[in-house]
Amino acid sequence: MSPNLTLVVATGALFIAGVYLLLERSLTRVLIGFILISNGVNLLFLIASGRAGGPPLIGEAEPAEMSDPLPQALILTAIVITLALTAFVLAMAYRSWQLHGHDEVQDDLEDRRIVRLAAKNSPSFTDLDADEVTESIDEQAAEARDETQRSDS
Known part of the structure; x- marks a missing residue:
């Protein structure tokens, strides 16, 4: 028994498009990507059933x-x-739209700190924040660039 080639190509296309959309920041696109992947899985079950x-x-x-x-x-x-x-x-996307006016997921300040430490090639077991006397997390949050807010100036 050989599967129908059209169904196999359609399954692959659904998976590819779904994974691409899952990597976006917008919850709406993530939702569409998840739905495409789940439809691809359903089609894969159908192909595998014979x-x-x-x-x-x-x-x-x-x-x-x-x-x-x-x-x-x-x-x-x-x-x-x-x-x-x-x-x-x-429900998450709707609540995000109510609170912020958009449904994009932003970086966390802790994630940015980890990326900075990784760029320095610092060991992860030492706490470099305790030794540094730079700015607090609240000051970093005030300076952080919000990619979802429009700059009218």
């Missing part, structure tokens, strides 16, 4: 000609999980 057969009921078809009901159950379960996660991410 050819269509008779209903899996005793007496309706020969046991060798029956289709396997497990992939159908897995697809149904994946649809339910996708629906729940979609509702959750939509």
Whole structure:
């Protein structure tokens, strides 16, 4: 049994587009990427299930000609999980839109500090912040560039 090439290409395209969208900062694009990947997984389950057969009921078809009901159950379960996660991410994006006027996820100050230490090739087990007498985290937050705010000046 060989799978349909069109379905395999469609599955690959869904995965590629979904992963690309998952790497974005906008929660809306992340949501669309997740939905594309979940549809790709459902299509992959469909491809892996093999050819269509008779209903899996005793007496309706020969046991060798029956289709396997497990992939159908897995697809149904994946649809339910996708629906729940979609509702959750939509709620997060809506709340972010209410609070900030956008749905973009920003860098955390701790992440920026870790990147700075990695650029210096500093060991991670020493606390260099305790030795430095530069500025506090509140001062760094005030100076941090917010990429989502518009600069009208």
